[in-house]
Amino acid sequence: MVLAFANNLPVLVTMPHSSKPSAESCITNFDAFARLADYSLMDTLNADPDATGDGHDHRARQVFSGHFVPVTPTPLPDPEYVTHSSTFFRELGLSDELALDEKFRQVFSGNLSAAQEPMRQVGWATGYALSIYGTEYTQQCPFGTGNAYGDGRAISVFEGVFNGQRREMQLKGGGRTPYCRGGDGRAVLRSSVREFLAQDYMHALGVPTSRSLTLYVSKSETVARPWYSQDSHYTDPDIMVDNPAAIATRVAPSFLRVGQLELFARRARSHAHPRTLEELRMIVSHLIEREYKSEINQYLAFTEQLIELAKLFCQRLTSLVANWLRVGYCQGNFNSDNCAAGGFTLDYGPFGFCEIFDPAFQPWTGGGQHFSFFNQPTAAEANYHMFWKAVRPLLAEDTEALEHFDQIRHDFAEVMQEQMQKMWAAKLGLTEFHPVLFKQLMQLMIDSEVDYPLFFRELSHIPDDVSALKKSFYVKTSPQLDGQWQSWLNSWRELVMNDGDLAEISKKMKQTNPKYTWREWLVVPAYQQAMQGDYTLVKELQAVFSHPYAEQSQAVEDKYYRLKPKAFFNAGGVSHYSCSS
Ligand SMILES: Nc1ncnc2c1ncn2[C@@H]1O[C@H](COP(=O)(O)OP(=O)(O)OP(=O)(O)O)[C@@H](O)[C@H]1O
Numbered sequence: 001m002v003l004a005f006a007n008n009l010p011v012l013v014t015m016p017h018s019s020k021p022s023a024e025s026c027i028t029n030f031d032a033f034a035r036l037a038d039y040s041l042m043d044t045l046n047a048d049p050d051a052t053g054d055g056h057d058h059r060a061r062q063v064f065s066g067h068f069v070p071v072t073p074t075p076l077p078d079p080e081y082v083t084h085s086s087t088f089f090r091e092l093g094l095s096d097e098l099a100l101d102e103k104f105r106q107v108f109s110g111n112l113s114a115a116q117e118p119m120r121q122v123g124w125a126t127g128y129a130l131s132i133y134g135t136e137y138t139q140q141c142p143f144g145t146g147n148a149y150g151d152g153r154a155i156s157v158f159e160g161v162f163n164g165q166r167r168e169m170q171l172k173g174g175g176r177t178p179y180c181r182g183g184d185g186r187a188v189l190r191s192s193v194r195e196f197l198a199q200d201y202m203h204a205l206g207v208p209t210s211r212s213l214t215l216y217v218s219k220s221e222t223v224a225r226p227w228y229s230q231d232s233h234y235t236d237p238d239i240m241v242d243n244p245a246a247i248a249t250r251v252a253p254s255f256l257r258v259g260q261l262e263l264f265a266r267r268a269r270s271h272a273h274p275r276t277l278e279e280l281r282m283i284v285s286h287l288i289e290r291e292y293k294s295e296i297n298q299y300l301a302f303t304e305q306l307i308e309l310a311k312l313f314c315q316r317l318t319s320l321v322a323n324w325l326r327v328g329y330c331q332g333n334f335n336s337d338n339c340a341a342g343g344f345t346l347d348y349g350p351f352g353f354c355e356i357f358d359p360a361f362q363p364w365t366g367g368g369q370h371f372s373f374f375n376q377p378t379a380a381e382a383n384y385h386m387f388w389k390a391v392r393p394l395l396a397e398d399t400e401a402l403e404h405f406d407q408i409r410h411d412f413a414e415v416m417q418e419q420m421q422k423m424w425a426a427k428l429g430l431t432e433f434h435p436v437l438f439k440q441l442m443q444l445m446i447d448s449e450v451d452y453p454l455f456f457r458e459l460s461h462i463p464d465d466v467s468a469l470k471k472s473f474y475v476k477t478s479p480q481l482d483g484q485w486q487s488w489l490n491s492w493r494e495l496v497m498n499d500g501d502l503a504e505i506s507k508k509m510k511q512t513n514p515k516y517t518w519r520e521w522l523v524v525p526a527y528q529q530a531m532q533g534d535y536t537l538v539k540e541l542q543a544v545f546s547h548p549y550a551e552q553s554q555a556v557e558d559k560y561y562r563l564k565p566k567a568f569f570n571a572g573g574v575s576h577y578s579c580s581s
């Protein structure tokens with residue numbers, strides 16, 4: 001609120017939030033929404049020449065060239081509105097009532113026949129390649145060639161400019177595409193609720209991410225997925241569960257993945273067809289246009305633009321991963337096909353948030369150590385390497401540019417380390433990273449089995465006695481361990497006090513260390529309840545997650561600011577999962 005003067009009388013006015021549209025720009029009906037459609041992607045990139053123009057061919061097949069395949073989603077039968085992101089709707093200039101508009105619901109539950117000009121009645125899916133930790137794979141493709149791998153159940157249906165920013169809207173679980181590999185093309189309500197809430201939450205945490213738009217569920221279609229029986233402690237699912245099919249729509253400037261650049265680079269390398277290098281160049285130009293336009297001068301020579309791209313992607317990816325560690329996030333499956341080339345979080349499948357501190361935390365049983373919590377900087381480097389390798393052929397004859405480009409690749413680990421140190425210093429309220437102090441802290445956190453987010457939040461009060469931190473310990477500590485904590489605390493406090501005003505530092509720490517984290521055992525009841533048609537808990541979580549750094553009410557604190565109960569340790573579907581779709 002600020003004081004303004006009207007007729008010389010002071011009046012209170014509410015400052016419009018920067019992302020809040022003015023009343024005139026608020027879109028309340030589908031007709032106005034559809035008018036924003038602008039499919040420059042479909043007009044500038046190559047379509048699969050073998051695709052039927054109407055997009056009705058959903059058979060799993062190889063796609064040999066082109067950047068996208070026109071394909072129609074398969075509508076959810078009897079779609080019911082579950083929720084939408086009010087925050088994001090406001091940013092886009094959409095009114096909340098639009099989420100309940102009949103045509104809007106039809107379109108975002110997969111029925112494109114409800115779309116009207118200039119919207120098109122066909123969407124698109126894209127192919128991509130897969131590398132796991134820097135090793136190229138083609139075996140995941142049913143033909144063994146890699147030509148049938150890509151968006152198997154993600155279908156983009158809309159592209160348009162909202163308040164000056166171009167966005168692509170993509171249905172997840174929108175039915176089969178040529179890349180479905182025999183899958184059903186669906187996502188279940190369980191995973192859709194998780195992805196929807198997590199995207200919203202990450203945004204509120206200040207971590208770059210694809211965004212949640214809407215979530216609809218079918219009242220008549222279910223799909224079976226392997227899952228865990230009640231109280232199962234097995235590593236793998238032990239039963240098949242019918243779960244309602246759902247479609248969550250996510251939004252981003254583009255859904256370009258490192259794996260997508262790789263697909264075209266691999267084809268160029270093997271001279272798969274005469275236009276391979278040109279298609280690679282087109283997809284990289286598209287990446288610059290969609291994700292880096294405001295930071296890369298379009299009048300630079302293309303090779304110089306590529307160097308800028310390499311620098312910016314390195315900055316974004318390292319900062320992203322540092323943020324993941326800051327908030328306790330583990331992506332779980334950070335392959336090149338789950339690594340957005342725009343440098344934001346994408347694919348909330350087997351992810352989790354660290355509760356009891358473990359640097360090797362990994363909720364996905366298929367993910368192994370290499371994608372675990374503290375290994376994410378290395379996993380990011382492997383993905384960056386694949387990006388570098390994919391783009392490099394476009395610089396082929398320019399030795400000077402190549403040298404520069406290679407140097408940026410070489411410096412990745414150093415930039416990553418700088419970002420990490422900056423992040424750890426900020427988490428500890430310090431202006432500088434102190435390696436010894438940090439190492440001691442990590443050991444103490446492991447020995448006391450601290451709850452990662454709860455510990456850092458309690459530390460943000462800058463206590464002078466270890467007893468204040470015990471709220472975050474899962475074990476009872478010995479007097480000896482308490483002594484070690486106290487001496488660590490004393491050294492740390494001394495450094496903090498040298499850095500400035502304690503109240504100011506504490507405030508900053510609380511903006512760095514969220515109070516409310518994702519606790520899977522508190523999310524499970526929300527999707528279970530949603531499966532019964534009750535969305536109260538989903539909405540409650542949306543509200544809690546939208547202000548993760550705020551204190552919120554006593555009732556919210558009592559329910560959500562807590563250690564994980566013992567019953568949920570090693571619980572299948574809560575502490576770990578082998579299936580996430
Ligand atoms: N039920 C399904 N039917 C068809 N394809 C699927 C299905 N589940 C997953 N896939 C495809 O398998 C690939 C690997 O799955 P993964 O779990 O990484 O991705 P996802 O969660 O579906 O998608 P995204 O990366 O788009 O968020 C993806 O290309 C995905 O589209």
Ligand SMILES: [Mg+2]
Nearest residue numbers: 337338347349
């Ligand atoms: Mg994926």
